[in-house]
Amino acid sequence: MTVGVDDRTGPALEVRNLTKRFGGAAAVQGLTLDCAKGEVFGFVGPDGAGKTTIMRLLAAVMTPDEGSIVIEGINVVATPELARSHISYMPQRFGLYEDLTVDENIEFFADLFGIERSVRDERAARLLEASGMTPFRKRRAGQLSGGMKQKLGLTCSLIHTPKVLLLDEPTAGVDPLSRRDFWRILYGLRGEGVAIVIATSYLDEAERCTRLGLLRQGRMTYCDAPEALKRLMPGEIIAIGTQQAREARGLVACLEGVKGAILMGDSVHVVVDDASLRSGELKAALDRAGVAIGDMERIAPSIEDLFVSLLTTESDG
Amino acid sequence: MTSPAPVSEIRIVADRLTKRFGDFVAVNAVSFEARAGEIIGFLGPNGAGKSTTIRILTGLLRPSGGQAIVAGFDVARSPERVRENIGYMSQKFSLYTDLTVMENLRFFGGVYGVNGARLEERLKFAIGMAGLTDRTDALVADLSGGWKQRLALGCAVLHEPAILFLDEPTSGVDPASRRRFWDLIYSLAGEGVCVVITTHYMDEAEYCNRIALINAGRLVALGSPSELKRRAIRGEILLVQGDNPGAMLEALEGAPAVRDVAPFGSSLHIVVDDAARDRPVIETLLKERELGWSRIEPIKPTLEDVFVQLIGADSARATAR
Numbered sequence: 052m053t054v055g056v057d058d059r060t061g062p063a064l065e066v067r068n069l070t071k072r073f074g075g076a077a078a079v080q081g082l083t084l085d086c087a088k089g090e091v092f093g094f095v096g097p098d099g100a101g102k103t104t105i106m107r108l109l110a111a112v113m114t115p116d117e118g119s120i121v122i123e124g125i126n127v128v129a130t131p132e133l134a135r136s137h138i139s140y141m142p143q144r145f146g147l148y149e150d151l152t153v154d155e156n157i158e159f160f161a162d163l164f165g166i167e168r169s170v171r172d173e174r175a176a177r178l179l180e181a182s183g184m185t186p187f188r189k190r191r192a193g194q195l196s197g198g199m200k201q202k203l204g205l206t207c208s209l210i211h212t213p214k215v216l217l218l219d220e221p222t223a224g225v226d227p228l229s230r231r232d233f234w235r236i237l238y239g240l241r242g243e244g245v246a247i248v249i250a251t252s253y254l255d256e257a258e259r260c261t262r263l264g265l266l267r268q269g270r271m272t273y274c275d276a277p278e279a280l281k282r283l284m285p286g287e288i289i290a291i292g293t294q295q296a297r298e299a300r301g302l303v304a305c306l307e308g309v310k311g312a313i314l315m316g317d318s319v320h321v322v323v324d325d326a327s328l329r330s331g332e333l334k335a336a337l338d339r340a341g342v343a344i345g346d347m348e349r350i351a352p353s354i355e356d357l358f359v360s361l362l363t364t365e366s367d368g
Numbered sequence: 369m370t371s372p373a374p375v376s377e378i379r380i381v382a383d384r385l386t387k388r389f390g391d392f393v394a395v396n397a398v399s400f401e402a403r404a405g406e407i408i409g410f411l412g413p414n415g416a417g418k419s420t421t422i423r424i425l426t427g428l429l430r431p432s433g434g435q436a437i438v439a440g441f442d443v444a445r446s447p448e449r450v451r452e453n454i455g456y457m458s459q460k461f462s463l464y465t466d467l468t469v470m471e472n473l474r475f476f477g478g479v480y481g482v483n484g485a486r487l488e489e490r491l492k493f494a495i496g497m498a499g500l501t502d503r504t505d506a507l508v509a510d511l512s513g514g515w516k517q518r519l520a521l522g523c524a525v526l527h528e529p530a531i532l533f534l535d536e537p538t539s540g541v542d543p544a545s546r547r548r549f550w551d552l553i554y555s556l557a558g559e560g561v562c563v564v565i566t567t568h569y570m571d572e573a574e575y576c577n578r579i580a581l582i583n584a585g586r587l588v589a590l591g592s593p594s595e596l597k598r599r600a601i602r603g604e605i606l607l608v609q610g611d612n613p614g615a616m617l618e619a620l621e622g623a624p625a626v627r628d629v630a631p632f633g634s635s636l637h638i639v640v641d642d643a644a645r646d647r648p649v650i651e652t653l654l655k656e657r658e659l660g661w662s663r664i665e666p667i668k669p670t671l672e673d674v675f676v677q678l679i680g681a682d683s684a685r686a687t688a689r
Contacts, residue, residue, distance in 0.1 A: 089614075097542040098512040183413070197459075198414035198568070224459075224536065226413040226568050227675050231630050235617070238631045242614040252542045255571045255672065261634055276634070292594060297558055313547070314554050316407075316576050317592045355543050355571055362544045 061124075063088045063246035064109070064215050069118035071104055078104040080269040082118070086215070088244040091237065093257050095250075095358065096266030102250035103143065105266075106219045109248060110140035123214050136164075139213035143220050145204030149193030153184060153203055156192055157210060164211035171210060178206040181232040198224040205233060209240070216240065216247045222256060234259055254355040265358060273361065277354055284352040284360055286310050287326035289333065292318045292345035299342050303333055320350070322360070377403045379439060379531050379562035380425065386433035387420055387585075394420040396585035397434065404530070407553065407563040409576030413679060417585040418566045422533055425564070427451050439530045452481075455524035459536035461516050465509040469500050469519055472508055473526065480527035487526075494522030497552060514545025521552060525561075532556065534565040538572060550575050570671040581675065583682045593671055600678050601669045603627055604643040606650065609635040610661035619657045625649045630676065635663070637673060 064086040071079040079101045086092050094102045107113040109120060111131035120127035120134075127134040147156055154175075161171040179185045182202040187195065192203060201224050208216070216237075222230045237247055249260060257263055258277055265273040265280075273280060293299045299319045300312045308329045311322040323329040326349040337344050352360075380402040387395040395417045402408045410418045423429040425438055427447030436443045439453035463472050473494055477487045495501055498518035508516060517537065524532060534553075538546045553575075557563055565576065573579055574593050581589040581596075589600055610616055613631055620629045620638060625646040628639040640646035643666035654661060 095543075097544055098514060100542075196414055202414075222568075224414075224568060226416075227411075227570060227672055228413050228679055230568075231672070231676055234631050238614045238617060242618075252546075253569055253571070254543055255569060259632060278634075297554070314550075315574050315593075317594055353571065355547070358543050359547050 062086055063090070063122065063244070064248070065119075065121040066109070067119045069105070069108060069115050069120065071108060071113070071115050077269045079108065079115070082271055084264065084271070084274070086246040086248060088246055089241040090262065091241060091247045091249065091260045093249045093251055093260030093263045094266055095252065095254065095257050095263055095354075097362065098252075100266035101269040102266060103219055104269075106140070106142070106217050106248070106250050109215070110138055110142075110217050111135060112140070137214040138217065139164075139208045139211060139215075140217040141204055141208035141219060141221060143223070145200070145207065147192040147200060147203060147207070150191060152189050152191055153179070153195075154188045156203060157207055160207040161210045166211050174210060175206065178209055178236065181236055182206060182229050183232075198226060198229075201225050202229060202233075209236060212240065212243060213245060216245050218247065218249045220251060221249060222251075222253070230256075254353065254358065257354050263354070265361065267362070281352050281354070281357055284357045286322045286324055286360075288350050288352050288356060289321045289323060289326050289330060289347065290315075290318050290350045291321065291333065291337070291347045293337075293342060295342045298340070299337055299344070302336055302340050302342065306332060306336055308332070320356075322356075377405075379404055379406075380564070381437040382421075382425070382434070383436070384434035385421070385424060385431055385436050387417075387424060387429065388432045393585050395424065395431075398582070398585075398587045399434075400580060400587060400590055402531075402562050402564065404560045404562050405557050407557050407565065407575070407577045409573050409579045410564065410566040410582060411568075411573055411579055411675060412582035412588075416582045418582055419535065420585075421582070422535060422564065422566065426454055426456055426533055452527070453530050455527070455529035455532045457520050457524040457532070457534050457537055461520040463508050463516060463520055463523070466507065468505050468507055469495075469511070470504040472519065473523060476523035477526050482527050490526045490528070494526055497525075497555075498522040499548075512545075513541045514548070517541050517545065517549055518552065521549070525556065529561070531562045531564065534563065536566055536568065538567070538569070546572070570675065573671055579671075581678055583679050584686055586682075588682045589678055596674050596678075597669050597671065600674045601639075602677065602681075603639050603641045605667050605669050605673055606638040606640055606643050606647060607632075607635050607663065607665055607667045608638060608650070608654075608661050609663040610654075610659060612659060615657070616654065616659050616661075619653060619659060620650065623650075623653055628677070628680070637667075637670075639673070639677065 062085040066082055066084040069079055069082040096102055108115050111127050111134050122134050123137050125134045157175045184202055205221055251257055262276050264271045296314050296319050300314055303309055303321050304312045308324045313320045378401055382398055382400050384397040384399055385395055386397055412418050424431050425436055427443045427450040430444055438450045441449040443450050473491050482490055553563055567573055578592050580587055613634055613636055616636055617631055620626050625640055626638055630637050
C-alpha cells in the first residue's frame with residue numbers, strides 16, 4: 052500500500068492530541084492522526100467508544116477541549132467557518148427536509164455549497180443512478196424508506212467535492228448492491244484526492260478502508276491497514292463445513308489448543324493456537340463422535356474475528 | 369439439511385404468496401418452507417419486498433393471493449392465532465426508553481398474555497439470556513445499543529414463540545455485541561425456534577442456515593451460504609491487489625474478459641469466465657496502463673459477490689421482460 056502521507060503537499064487532515072470531555076469523562080482522548088489525500092480511513096469500535104464524537108469534532112460542529120485539527124492549512128478549531136467549505140459531513144441522521152422532494156433536497160444542499168448548475172445536474176444524475184433512486188426524484192423525502200433516506204443523505208453530502216469527507220455509519224440500512232455502487236463513487240473521489248473518514252460498525256465496510264483505527268473508551272488502541280491488523284490476530288482459524296454445526300461446536304470447544312468456536316450457518320469456525328497441529332485432532336474428535344464433516348480448511352481471519360478477539364482480550368486484561 | 373423434514377417440524381409454509389398494492393406487485397408468488405431450529409435469512413435490495421413478506425407472515429398484512437401457514441395457522445384466516453405463536457423484533461427495537469428494563473419486560477409480558485408463575489419464570493429466563501441481571505432497574509434510555517438489542521430480544525421471546533421474526537436486528541450494534549447476539553439466536557434455534565431474519569450485511573447473512581434472496585418481489589435463490597457460493601456464481605473471481613485500485617477499476621471496467629469488477633478494500637474482485645485463461649489478459653492490460661499489482665489470484669466468491677451477481681442478472685432479465 053503506497054497510500055501514505057505525501058511529503059510535498061502534506062496530509063489532507065492532521066489531527067494532534069484531540070481530546071473532548073463530557074463532564075468528567077473523556078469521550079475522545081489524545082487522538083493523533085494524519086490522513087493522506089485519497090485515503091479512506093475507518094473508525095471502528097464498540098458503542099460509546101467515541102466514533103460519533105470524533106466525527107463531530109472533525110466536522111467542526113463541536114469544539115474540542117484540547118488538541119488541533121488542520122485541513123488544507125486551516126486551523127479547524129480556531130476558524131471553523133473557514134474550514135467548513137472544505138468539509139462534507141454526513142451525520143448518522145442526515146438533516147433531510149421531509150416535505151421537500153428528492154430533487155429539491157439535492158438542490159438545497161447544492162445551493163448551500165454554491166455548486167454550479169452544470170456540475171450539480173451531472174453529479175446528481177450520476178449519484179441518483181448509482182443508488183437506484185432515479186425513479187423517485189419527485190417523491191417527498193418523508194415518504195422514502197429508511198434505506199432510501201440514507202442514500203439521499205449520501206447523495207446530498209457528495210454533491211460537492213470537499214477536501215475531507217466525513218461519513219458516520221453511511222450505509223446503515225442500505226442494500227449491498229447500492230453499497231457497492233457508493234463505494235465505486237467513493238473510489239472515484241479518492242482519485243480526486245479527497246480524504247474520506249468513515250465511522251462504521253459493519254466490518255465488511257471496514258474491510259474496504261485503506262486504514263482502520265480501533266477505538267476503545269475514547270482512545271485509538273490500534274491503527275493500521277486491514278491486512279496488517281489481521282496479522283495481529285492471536286491464533287489461527289479452521290473452518291469446518293458440517294450439517295451438524297451445533298454438535299461439532301460442542302465437541303471441539305473443549306479440545307486442547309482450541310480458543311473458541313463460532314457457529315457460521317453451515318460451518319463452524321474454530322480458533323486454535325496452531326492450525327497445522329490441531330486440524331488432525333479436530334477431525335479425529337469429530338469422526339469418533341460420528342459427526343459428518345465436509346470441507347475443512349484454514350481460513351484468513353475477517354476483520355470481525357480480529358476485533359472481537361482484540362476487544363475480548365483487552366477487557367479480560 | 370437436504371433430507372425431507374417430518375411434517376411436525378415445518379413451521380412456515382408459503383405457497384405462491386402474493387401481495388399487490390394497486391398495480392404494483394410487492395410480493396410475487398413467493399414459495400418456501402422453514403423448519404423448527406432453522407435460521408433463514410431474507411436478503412435483497414431496498415424495496416425488494418422483504419418487509420412486506422414479513423408483514424404478511426406475521427399476520428399484519430393480508431396477502432392478495434397464495435397462502436401462508438405459520439405455526440400451523442393460516443395468516444389470512446387466523447392472524448391473531450399466528451401472532452400468539454410468533455415473536456417479532458424490529459430494527460428500532462420498539463422499547464419504552466423512559467421505562468426500566470424490568471418495566472419493559474413486564475409490559476411485554478402483559479401484551480403477550482404471560483402472567484403468574486410463568487411470567488416470573490420467563491422474566492428470569494429473559495433477564496439471564498440478555499445478561500441484564502445487574503441492570504433490571506436501569507432506564508432503557510441509558511443502555512447501549514447492544515444491551516437494548518438483547519433486551520428487545522428478551523421481550524420478543526417472553527411467550528416462548530415457535531417462530532421468531534427479526535427485521536434488521538443488528539443495525540447500529542457493535543461487532544462484539546453482534547456476535548453475542550448471534551450466540552443467543554443460535555441457542556434459541558437449538559431449542560427448536562424457527563428464526564426468520566432480514567439483513568443487508570453479508571457478514572451477518574453468513575450466520576444463517578439458509579438464505580432467501582429476494583428481488584423485485586420474487587424469490588431469486590434459496591440455499592445455504594456455501595451452496596449459493598458454489599452454484600450461483602457464473603465464472604470465477606480473481607482478486608487483484610495494487611497501489612492504485614481506483615485507476616485499476618477504471619482500466620478494467622468494460623475490458624474484454626472482464627464480466628464485472630468491484631472495489632474491495634485495497635483490492636478489486638474481477639468476475640471472469642475462466643481464471644486461468646483470463647488472468648494473463650488482465651495482467652497485460654494492467655501492464656499496458658503501467659499499473660502495478662502486488663497480488664493477483666483466484667479466490668472463492670464471497671456472499672456479496674453472489675448477491676451482486678444474482679440480483680444484477682435478475683434485474684437485467686426483468687428489464688428485458
